[in-house]
Amino acid sequence: MSDFKSKVSYVKGLADGLELQDSKEKKLMMEIISVLTEMGEALDELENAVQENQEYLESIDEDLGELEENYYGSDDDDDYDEDEDDFDEDELDFDDEDFIEVECPKCHETVYIDEDLVDEDGKAECPNCKVMIDVKQIENDME
């Protein structure tokens, strides 16, 4: 039983101990305890689901590890392969993450904007015409 459910049980015990006469207040208290009990059930289900997902992820991670070992073969080749990987990832970073490709709504140039230059509101200056572009908005529209 989760902490939450044992606390709800404790509260329910306290309420029972009051031996309240039937009243609107008692009805309200019983209703609150009933809602709390349902929340406890929902929390348990969530915890179970998260736990199952966690185990599933770990099993995928293990399988992936085995696949990688089989794919990359013996230790002798590892250094070479890892170096190759690093090179590829750096290239991908340049294309996918560091720069955002957008068409400027003002000058209609396709420009590449450094993600670091995009402000909190998702806006950045067009390198071509210096107008503020709503980068995030354009990105969302493209998807």
Ligand SMILES: [Zn+2]
């Ligand atoms: Zn522009």
